Amino acid sequence: MFERKPLLGFAGDTLASALLANGLTLAGRSFKYHRPRGFLAAGVEEPNALFTLGEGGRTTPNVAATTTELYEGLVARRQNAWPSVDFDLGAAISLLAPLLPAGFYYKTFMGPRRGSWMWYEPFIRRAAGLGRARHERDPDRYETRHAYTDVLVIGGGPAGLAAARAAAAAGAAVALVEQDSALGGMLLAAPATGALEDWRTELERAVRAMPNVEVLLRTTACGVYDGNTVALLERHDHERPDAGLGKAREVAVTMHARAIIYATGAAERPLVFGDNDRPGIMLASAAQAYLNRYAVDPGRRALVATNNDGAWRSAIDLAVAGIAVPILDQRQHVEPALQDAARRVGIDVRTGALVTRAQGRRAVTGALVAHNGSARVEHLACDLLCMSGGWSPTVHLTSHTGRKPVYRDDIGAFVPGGYAPGQFGAGAVSGEFALSAALRSAAEAGRAAAHYCGHADPIGPTPPPQVADHPFTLEPPRACPRGAGGKAFVDFQNDVTTRDLALAHEEGYAAIEHLKRYTTLGMGTDQGKTSNLNAIHLMAALRGVGIAEAGTTTFRPPYTPVSIGALAGRSIGHHFRPIRRSPLHDCHIANGAAMIDAGPWLRPWYYRWAGGDAAAAYVNEMRLVRSAVGLADISSLGKIDVQWPDAAEFLNRVYVNGFASLPAGKARYGVMLNDDASVLDDGTTARFGEYRYFMTTTTAQAAEVMSWLEFLLQTAWIDLDVQVVSVTDEWAGMSIAGPRARAALALALPEIDAADAALPHMGAREFEVDGVPIRVLRLSFSGELAYELYVPAGYAIALWERLLERAAALGIRPYGLEALASLRIEKGHVAGLELDHRNTLDDLGLGKMAARDKAYVGRELRARAQLQAPGRWSLVGLECLEPSARLRGGAILFARGEALAGHGRGYVTSVTWSTELGKYIALGLYQGGLRHAGEEIVCAYPLKNEQVRARIVSPMFIDPNGERLHV
Amino acid sequence: MATGPTGNDGMLRIPCPHCGERDYTEFRYGGDASKIRPPHGTADARAWQEYVFLFDNPKGAHLEYWQHVLGCRQWLVLERDTATNAVGKAHLARSQGSP
Amino acid sequence: MIAMSSRYSALALARHALTGKPWARAWRSADPKPAYDVVIIGGGGHGLAAAYYLAANHGIQRVAVIERAYIGSGNVGRNTTLVRSNYLLDGNTQFFEHSLKLWEGLSHELNFNVMLSQRGQIVLAHGPSQLEVLARKGNIMRLNGIDAELLDRADVMRLLPYLDYSQASRFPIHGGLLQRRAGTVRHDAVAWGYARAADRLGVDIVENCEVTGFVRDGDRIIGIETNRGRIAAGRTAISVAGHSSAVAAMAGLKVPIESHLLQAFVTEPIKPFVDHVISFGAELFYISQSDKGGLVFGGHIDGFNSYTQRGQFPKVQSVAECAVALIPAISRLRLLRHWAGIQDMTPDGSPFIGRTPLRNLYLNGGWCYQGFKATPAAGCCLAFTIAHDAEHPLARHLSLDRFERGNGHDEYGNGNWTYRQ
Amino acid sequence: MFERRSPLAPQLAGGGRDGADGRRSMRIGEARGWHLIQIGAHRRSGAALAAAVGRLCGCALPSSPRIVTACGAHRLYRIAADQYWIVTHDAAVTAALARAITPDVGASTALTHARVRLVIEGAAATALLARIVPIDLRSAALPVGSFAQTGVQHACVLLERSDAQRYELYVLRTYAVSTWEWILDSAMPYGYDVHVAQTEQ
Ligand SMILES: Cc1cc2nc3c(=O)[nH]c(=O)nc-3n(C[C@H](O)[C@H](O)[C@H](O)COP(=O)(O)OP(=O)(O)OC[C@H]3O[C@@H](n4cnc5c(N)ncnc54)[C@H](O)[C@@H]3O)c2cc1C
Ligand SMILES: NC(=O)c1ccc[n+]([C@@H]2O[C@H](COP(=O)([O-])OP(=O)(O)OC[C@H]3O[C@@H](n4cnc5c(N)ncnc54)[C@H](O)[C@@H]3O)[C@@H](O)[C@H]2O)c1
């Protein structure tokens, strides 16, 4: 469907060829001036013919019709015009063109007041942008994968085919990628019958028949990255992708190649003359492709304008097809053989002839032609103007790893400025524009690449092609004479004209990068594939410098635009990042838990037995723990098995407090610092045997701590004999807490002797129950009598269920993260919001823990003056003094009566309703800390216009002497 | 730079001495490996400051730590050129001696 | 401050259009003179701004900006253009708000439209505790006279209806913090606008001139060596973004900086689609739409020291994953170009502006992810420091020796990165 | 008795689905009934450890970091310079090893529960794996009988190629459900059957 009208095309057609076959030459409107535009090219370099494809969530703006394969059901619309491309009101903007030269916006829209740009900007934004995207979710499927090969050949033209064949013949595994739907490259534009086509078919057949060659069509090499890693995009739109069936629309392939052969060919450039953008003006090679490959007459009455030999081939094909063709070559001298060949097919040959301006508006109707050495301007009528300003090797990919291309005068273009190790060039990309030379370079590249991969011996030479070809010559493009009139476009998509170049030069934006940025030249969806070199030529001329000095802009990936969906692949929705689930996950769901993200983990936030939302539930869960007994999942804690003779010494070094003397059967709380003395983590380590320790870390820091310990052991302390192994996934953990915890244990697990004598506070013991090892640590985060139980993860659910079932009479129930966090606030234990890397050990009130008589990581830098300064913010407890108000995390603290401005004297880190105290309480940091205990302060929360009075108290809100731990 | 053990110049493919050449995404970067960590217990704040905070940060040859976190978990010392990303040899950090 | 004849305005555009009168060069192409009062190394946003403020605020006009390539070739011309002042820590809040205020008057001051677009930035929170952290910042902003609004999920849904609110979303959106005055600025215009204004005040902008060394007299720097010869300088400032270590090393200084790659991305241009600046909360990812229509976005550094100025593909993919996680519809849009900048990274994520151990040598560097928004204030403070040989009150917390004293200024709470990325 | 549960218990109920072409070209499942112990030698104990393993498992410690040593009911993997995995379905062996490897011999850590062993086999197995791991799966790089430690979705995994078209993955338990869903999602185009192998080795 094209603009709601059905359109017929043939298999193998592109949207562009089908539209041309249907007589449609007006493809769209230009970006800035809304000028009517047609089809300039037949491939990826197309700047004009951008369409919006698809409907609903499949709407895809800005797709070049020249690369869109036709398939049944394709829906396409033209864009950037209102009400329609045929009648576009935006075109009125053309009248204002003189007021809108390149970069005009830098010079205006500044008044009348400061900030006025905000008034103008919406208009500019609406005018800019090409197609319109939709906010709906994309229903299609995308995938990513990794691939490995010896030799990656990029480009399936004659050079690519020949190179692949040579490399494969030498024994290398070869992957050949071609963005097009067919192999053959430039040869596809040659006449569909004849010796050349026979030769191409045979070469293709031979390559495809080789078992060690994999051919990937519709696959674009988008970017070349370090390590000969190439990003490929495989497209399947023509196969009707269907997410329901798992059929992907696009696949992004990370290709790891040993060697790369660039056989990316060359692209033709336009000529620059007045109104060179009229529909019906196209690249000579494009006209040839439409004619030969797609069997479409791009016009009936053609003119071919050129400065090089290349376009003569196109002219001859057009003439043979019966399309009248005068050829206008700006060169005075053209190879006589070429002239003869042209004349033989009835071409009206004119040398020294320069097109200065095109005629016609919505379609080209003719051209004005100037002749060398004469003032006469001739008018020639045409409905197709083919132009060729020379050929630019497709050096994009070779430049991606930082090798700047270099200029070659003889071909008037840039070629790769060398290749990274293991990379080779073949064919037109390396400046070999004659087929025979291209093939020679390809065979050589193929052999060299295979050799680089360790395959030495070619099996046999590639048969030389039996094709006639001409050496390639060209005359550098000439700027069209001033005063010829019309707009001479250099960059079609971004509407950059020769006047804009002149303006940029005049204002000093003459460096090629400034030119680009000032005029936006080459910044469109085509990335200037047809415009960059002309611009460089023209600017070099304006500056009076050589082209090599003018230089190119930087080529960046992707070579052609890539769907972001393809890059994301399957890492979308809940697969965006993997989810880590506790071994108890299924129980939580069964127990009616509401789950919450905690880093990669999903953890039970609260349980519905306790209330319908977190606010209601957590207080009931707290009450349960304070009054009876609760069961919580702590499996997400990091767990590390630490073994061997030097383990004690090791722990003694990484923790600020002493671990050397920790006896077997005991656990100890410890804090680790980074080298810079910021707090890395806290947790407990239990000693189970002479040389066996069991360390726990916080959930958030588990991976960091593990790597850090390995770093120290493997890089710095290699003399220590210590082994650390992560056992986070091996052991599930649960905490059973509350005054009835021991009773509950006794009911559920009579095998475990949890009597105070056997398992005192901070005791740690291993038991075996029904053949299953259970580690029991008598530790408390909540301040109640509590035990941490660790069990091999496969038995976690069984243990959990046994605890809940057998201790049911004691009222045991599960409690979640919110209650866990709240209970510890009542006890003044620091956690995530306090441990934010900015706070020191001393700030957290833990300074006393640090041993004075031993070294530990971070000790030296902990002593720095500012870290010990008296006015630092340190941990305090806060109780809310207003019965009707609540404290809020993130509130800023001020002394009473002080102006509420600036950064205050501290802030609230964690808040909870205290079931014990019947009010809101909080932890916070406050300047001077507990020296201000008892003072009333203000917690300001201007985001909600709130101020709440609170009192500074000890952060140990309940049971400061820890009596409950010892029941 | 020297070529890696696989004979490839292996830019940003890291030759893990244990596992072989792998994508750099399997590794965790650990920064400059030419700095010498003051021995544990060194009571010289200046030395620690330099170690922790100051870097040569050269444009060119760089010795650096990488840990093969998705593989053998070994910390490696890798030669890499920060001007080109070209990767050279790697050795296990705990096997002393320069690469 | 700029002579009437070369002023930019709609009227001037019309006059030039009608008369065909040529425009003046935006800045002269200066050759280096043998000596200057002040030499600033680095023609990025900061260096050019400092030169402008030296001339405009301190009356020092024998100033040269020495740029090794073309001005704006560094990070000022390749960043994601976010400007905002939602900063938490004492010192930072005031500094970045000062910068935002300068941005608000900059087009007028420079007579060059830098296209400050105050379209509002929304930082998302994906859980209650993340929202509390944002609230703390928002409260600090309000207490410092800076606009900030706390958003709940419904507010975010109203403002940004196209984010992923579905069941499938991995990190559900819980709320956010909005600063309406935050937004974007046209990156290149900043370099050019400052260059043009500085040029008009007599500053020499010397392009294609690479600094290769310093001229020293004892512990004093008295000039620089360049590939175009020696230049004597009363005072010299280093303002070279990702290359601070390299240039400081020429003066024999070792600094707390590593050079890392940060990539940026732009899609094909489309009609208005994203009207704010949005920052994802689950990972470092931010997105906005340029006036030209491209969606511009970025993420985390690539994660290892490098001066290659090009990124790696895995990071491209993970950034794309963030994009789709945040805005499912973006899946269909196409990435047009991605590039990288070389960025100074410091242990605490904060920069340095101030004096160095060498006399008459000043350093402005270590900007990490945040130097673009800082451009006017950094230029202003650097100019002050050069003019007065003293730290600017707004930049006292950014001294080079802060780690010795334990004064690290860790805005993001990421901690020291000696061994991790 | 405590019942041992696989984290994939609920997942394994589903019977699979057809691929885009209507076929099912893979079997994806979990292998259960095995035990895993990680053992390590410290600097001076390499020989003692080798001796202990020789005595209890009847084979030498592997010297190759890539080739799986199969001996009887056990498979041995050298996972780092001086670290090994022993996978066996003889629980007595792991228990004996744990007892025998005293600190002067080395260290042992039980990891049976830390991992879940997935089996992917069939014509499309290699193509599927190319979608989920970043390593070279060509048979020269990963021949039958070899293994590699790598990552799936940022989590570590040990991947063994036990036949040309058969792979076994030891994935982290807490990621197992996520990894499983990821694999099934990736396998959609090919179609698969889901199966559990109770005591497969
Ligand atoms: C991808 C990316 C995205 C970013 N996004 C943001 C953002 O959204 N918001 C934000 O606030 N910040 C952002 N930043 C950071 C910001 O761009 C930089 O911090 C800031 O631009 C640095 O200051 P500058 O403009 O002066 O640097 P630059 O523009 O880099 O200027 C430094 C100049 O010094 C020159 N130089 C270097 N060595 C020499 C020498 N030896 N001799 C002479 N000249 C030399 C360079 O050529 C360069 O032009 C981003 C950075 C990157 C890379
Ligand atoms: N007469 C002239 O003026 C002239 C000029 C240039 C070239 N040529 C002819 O061109 C031919 C050169 O052959 P060649 O093979 O070097 O070039 P080619 O243009 O025939 O083939 C290059 C192929 O690479 C593909 N390609 C380019 N970039 C790609 C990417 N990133 N990913 C995937 N595919 C990509 C293209 O689609 C194309 O098929 C010879 O026949 C030569 O005579 C003639």
Ligand SMILES: Cc1cc2nc3c(=O)[nH]c(=O)nc-3n(C[C@H](O)[C@H](O)[C@H](O)COP(=O)(O)O)c2cc1C
């Ligand atoms: C905010 C912003 C928007 C950009 N938009 C475009 C764009 O629309 N088209 C384009 O080709 N490049 C765009 N670029 C990228 C530049 O072309 C260029 O890649 C970038 O400035 C880095 O320079 P380099 O690639 O020359 O190294 C944009 C850059 C920035 C900073």
Ligand SMILES: [Zn+2]
């Ligand atoms: Zn490894």
